[in-house]
């Protein structure tokens with residue numbers, strides 16, 4: 001290889017080193033649709049439940065009928081494989097490369113950011129919906145607010161939101177995506193009480209400020225967590241990695257919960 005190309009190649013190789021040796025392309029083309037595991041999604045609705053007014057709570061409880069908020073928050077993950085809901089398959093995530101700006105047209109609007117916005121808009125105009133459609137939109141809102149606050153659901157396309165990055169943890173192979181769906185909060189035993197304590201200490205005015213804007217703006221918080229997500233120096237997940245990542249994940253769960261609670265109050269205060 002001529003020296004100039006060799007040098008260029010070496011430079012590129014260094015740039016890509018961290019990622020290339022971790023990336024294994026899967027032969028499968030399955031789209032991973034898990035969001036936070038059950039625990040993460042449940043924490044988000046628990047936070048929201050503490051924020052909503054009694055009348056908001058009553059309205060939602062009416063629409064959910066026998067279903068709990070916690071069950072409703074993971075409904076979108078549980079219907080996978082049900083072809084009736086195939087149209088929601090891509091709603092759990094959005095993939096954008098490092099310098100790519102968000103556009104609501106990504107995947108023709110079938111992305112987590114746009115569909116979260118759509119659900120909120122639908123619920124604000126629920127006079128046009130049947131009760132069943134309201135219930136469905138509440139479940140979509142609950143779930144997608146969670147997925148939006150998971151950094152690997154708004155990650156890069158080249159590794160399919162970390163699904164193609166294989167890492168070792170406890171001598172088992174995981175995808176980096178999976179680590180951030182569940183292990184990052186399971187390992188350090190993130191508890192509701194850590195997050196609830198923070199909620200209790202946060203003034204109402206601050207909660208409103210956190211929830212200002214809409215999904216395209218909220219997206220920035222999860223995207224800004226990506227450097228921590230990719231701060232891997234080997235393909236083994238270390239305690240240090242978890243220690244660095246866990247507070248980031250907890251913060252995102254808090255933000256998601258606050259945004260869900262305040263948004264629900266905004267939606268249900270009228271009528």
Ligand SMILES: [Zn+2]
Pocket residue numbers: 033034035036076077092143147
């Ligand atoms: Zn999901």
